[in-house]
Amino acid sequence: MNINRICRKTCRVTVAAIALMIVVTVAARAQRTTSMRINEALVINDDNFLDDYGKKSGWLELYNTSANVVNVAGCFLTDDINDPKKYPIPKGDVLTRVSPRQHVLFWVDSMAWHGTFHVNFSFKPDRANFIAFFDSDGKTLIDSVTIPAGQQSDVSYGRLVDGGDQWVSFTKVTPSTNNKTLDSNERIDNFKSNDGVGVGMTVTAMCVVFLGLIMLYCVFKFVAYLAILLTTKRAKKASDDVQLSGEISGEVLAAISAALYELDEDVHDIERTILTIQKVRRNYSPWSSKIYTLREAPRK
Amino acid sequence: MHDSFISFLAENLQLFLTYTGVYNATPGHFIMIAIGLLFIFLAIRYEFEPMLLIPIGFGILIGNIPFKDAGLQIGIYEQGSVLNILYQGVTSGWYPPLIFLGIGAMTDFSALISNPKLMLVGAAAQFGIFGAYTIALQMGFEPNQAGAIGIIGGADGPTAIFLSSKLAPELMGAIAISAYSYMALVPIIQPPFMKLFTTKKERLIRMRPPRVVSSTEKIIFPIIGLLLTCFLVPSGLPLLGMLFFGNLLKESGVTRRLAETARGPLIDTITILLGVTVGASTQATQFLTFNSIKIFGLGALSFVIATSAGVLFVKFFNIFLKTGNKINPLIGNAGVSAVPDSARISQVVGLRYDPTNYLLMHAMGPNVAGVIGSAVAAGILLGFLG
Numbered sequence: 001m002n003i004n005r006i007c008r009k010t011c012r013v014t015v016a017a018i019a020l021m022i023v024v025t026v027a028a029r030a031q032r033t034t035s036m037r038i039n040e041a042l043v044i045n046d047d048n049f050l051d052d053y054g055k056k057s058g059w060l061e062l063y064n065t066s067a068n069v070v071n072v073a074g075c076f077l078t079d080d081i082n083d084p085k086k087y088p089i090p091k092g093d094v095l096t097r098v099s100p101r102q103h104v105l106f107w108v109d110s111m112a113w114h115g116t117f118h119v120n121f122s123f124k125p126d127r128a129n130f131i132a133f134f135d136s137d138g139k140t141l142i143d144s145v146t147i148p149a150g151q152q153s154d155v156s157y158g159r160l161v162d163g164g165d166q167w168v169s170f171t172k173v174t175p176s177t178n179n180k181t182l183d184s185n186e187r188i189d190n191f192k193s194n195d196g197v198g199v200g201m202t203v204t205a206m207c208v209v210f211l212g213l214i215m216l217y218c219v220f221k222f223v224a225y226l227a228i229l230l231t232t233k234r235a236k237k238a239s240d241d242v243q244l245s246g247e248i249s250g251e252v253l254a255a256i257s258a259a260l261y262e263l264d265e266d267v268h269d270i271e272r273t274i275l276t277i278q279k280v281r282r283n284y285s286p287w288s289s290k291i292y293t294l295r296e297a298p299r300k
Numbered sequence: 301m302h303d304s305f306i307s308f309l310a311e312n313l314q315l316f317l318t319y320t321g322v323y324n325a326t327p328g329h330f331i332m333i334a335i336g337l338l339f340i341f342l343a344i345r346y347e348f349e350p351m352l353l354i355p356i357g358f359g360i361l362i363g364n365i366p367f368k369d370a371g372l373q374i375g376i377y378e379q380g381s382v383l384n385i386l387y388q389g390v391t392s393g394w395y396p397p398l399i400f401l402g403i404g405a406m407t408d409f410s411a412l413i414s415n416p417k418l419m420l421v422g423a424a425a426q427f428g429i430f431g432a433y434t435i436a437l438q439m440g441f442e443p444n445q446a447g448a449i450g451i452i453g454g455a456d457g458p459t460a461i462f463l464s465s466k467l468a469p470e471l472m473g474a475i476a477i478s479a480y481s482y483m484a485l486v487p488i489i490q491p492p493f494m495k496l497f498t499t500k501k502e503r504l505i506r507m508r509p510p511r512v513v514s515s516t517e518k519i520i521f522p523i524i525g526l527l528l529t530c531f532l533v534p535s536g537l538p539l540l541g542m543l544f545f546g547n548l549l550k551e552s553g554v555t556r557r558l559a560e561t562a563r564g565p566l567i568d569t570i571t572i573l574l575g576v577t578v579g580a581s582t583q584a585t586q587f588l589t590f591n592s593i594k595i596f597g598l599g600a601l602s603f604v605i606a607t608s609a610g611v612l613f614v615k616f617f618n619i620f621l622k623t624g625n626k627i628n629p630l631i632g633n634a635g636v637s638a639v640p641d642s643a644r645i646s647q648v649v650g651l652r653y654d655p656t657n658y659l660l661m662h663a664m665g666p667n668v669a670g671v672i673g674s675a676v677a678a679g680i681l682l683g684f685l686g
């Protein structure tokens with residue numbers, strides 16, 4: 001019986017621990033490389049962005065969609081789905097840490113010896129190019145894209161909005177910057193143009209405030225109903241129990257009656273409430289002995 | 301040699317003089333110092349929110365000691381200075397949620413749970429926020445700035461600081477000072493409007509005594525409260541999450557030490573840091589602008605609108621309630637979340653008309669609902685304008 005109980009308890013603890021681990025792992029992954037997206041790529045670079053060596057090559061841009069710094073070191077870039085570990089992004093370079101909602105650029109020039117951000121494959125201008133970004137386990141595909149064949153010179157292929165779903169061609173390429181330039185807050189502009197007086201905001205927001213508190217009201221009205229029902233039921237059960245328990249002994253009834261009488265008539269005698277502290281004379285106590293607090297006299 | 305030494309000393313003395321406060325003082329500094337002294341005076345002489353006005357008032361003095369901007373890392377706006385480091389809790393917005401944790405751990409939601417319809421009074425008072433928002437737009441503020449200014453009407457200092465740090469950091473000093481000043485002045489602002497909108501008969505309404513709330517209900521409240529409000533307005537999570545978490549620490553009965561820390565040493569520490577740094581952030585050069593004056597005006601207006609909306613809503617609500625279940629409109633003012641001052645005002649004004657009618661417990665219902673309501677409203681504004 002005890003063993004069964006222990007087993008059940010162990011099982012419950014294990015399940016809870018596993019659930020917690022899953023939640024923690026999922027939460028941690030959400031802050032990690034899974035937030036990276038392939039954001040823009042330029043296949044034919046004739047008169048465009050130069051690398052640190054002054055060379056013009058194709059490039060691809062990754063974008064961090066999360067609100068957290070993501071380190072892409074240890075992840076893989078490839079142009080071959082059957083070889084996911086083709087280009088391992090080197091570890092130990094601080095520049096592989098991508099700030100929230102920021103970009104990192106890789107040169108697709110088959111010159112990996114040029115540094116961390118030069119991959120060991122290059123684009124083929126005459127056909128469609130597949131690119132994939134794999135997690136550090138080399139198995140989990142985080143993002144991939146096939147750049148259509150027939151790309152024009154100095155025209156990039158990228159997401160319309162950073163991290164968005166729609167892909168378009170950009171005649172004005174935007175390496176390491178936002179694909180859509182944000183020079184204002186779109187939401188604020190919308191409110192300015194459509195709700196200059198603020199009535200829309202007032203109505204919407206007050207509706208939400210009322211809705212939230214009405215929901216709370218409804219739930220607690222129901223909870224209160226249940227609580228009252230439960231209390232009444234318990235009180236009724238308690239009174240039934242007293243009736244069902246049959247005869248109460250004479251001593252109990254006498255004690256109850258006496259207590260009620262004393263309470264009603266206030267006949268309880270008042271006891272003395274004088275506290276006396278009597279000094280006790282004690283000649284010796286080791287706690288007060290000075291012998292123990294003295295240092296031993298030096299021997300000559 | 302002798303002459304050059306004297307001239308060296310004279311030059312140094314002259315240089316030292318340029319570093320003194322006296323040399324760098326402007327009329328603005330003296331105005332701000334006078335405001336700081338006024339805050340301290342109000343706090344000590346009249347006990348208007350002394351826990352807030354003393355740190356803020358003294359912070360204003362600290363922030364308005366004039367000095368030469370020589371990169372000595374003294375001022376609150378100089379990166380790396382001690383004040384600047386402490387101020388990061390305000391600019392990054394992590395002081396307010398910690399204050400809310402303490403508020404949650406010290407708030408008893410029983411009054412609200414026993415009479416849940418009082419939640420709606422707390423919701424109605426949020427009209428103050430959006431009334432001020434509308435007027436601020438008309439005065440030429442941008443929507444995000446108007447949202448940050450409007451939140452003053454929520455009468456909740458931490459919420460005002462949290463929201464303004466996200467929506468309009470440039471106005472945060474004026475908004476925080478305005479919010480805390482009017483919270484301290486609640487005993488002066490609210491009673492005239494409570495009287496204006498109520499009849500003598502309404503002021504005498506006696507409300508049913510609240511029922512006893514079981515501990516299970518008290519434990520359920522923060523959990524359901526969090527899930528319902530944050531599923532609706534996730535942007536209110538930092539404030540509402542901490543508020544309800546603090547309340548669960550209190551009500552669970554098994555985390556007494558944590559609850560005591562949250563409502564004791566923790567909230568006290570954060571209140572000190574928040575008050576001093578917000579006060580110090582009101583440097584004359586940054587604070588004394590025409591916008592600050594406008595914000596002060598709007599702040600007062602938002603308190604008036606919130607108070608009036610709360611009182612009028614109760615009157616409207618009473619139309620639908622049976623005799624014996626009616627609500628005394630004098631508790632409508634408590635929907636602004638200045639806990640517990642506005643509830644105390646309901647009690648004081650109520651007692652003036654009927655010395656045996658105690659409204660405090662009833663007023664605590666809309667008062668704590670106001671805390672939730674203003675945090676929800678802040679979440680909505682952040683969601684729309686952030």
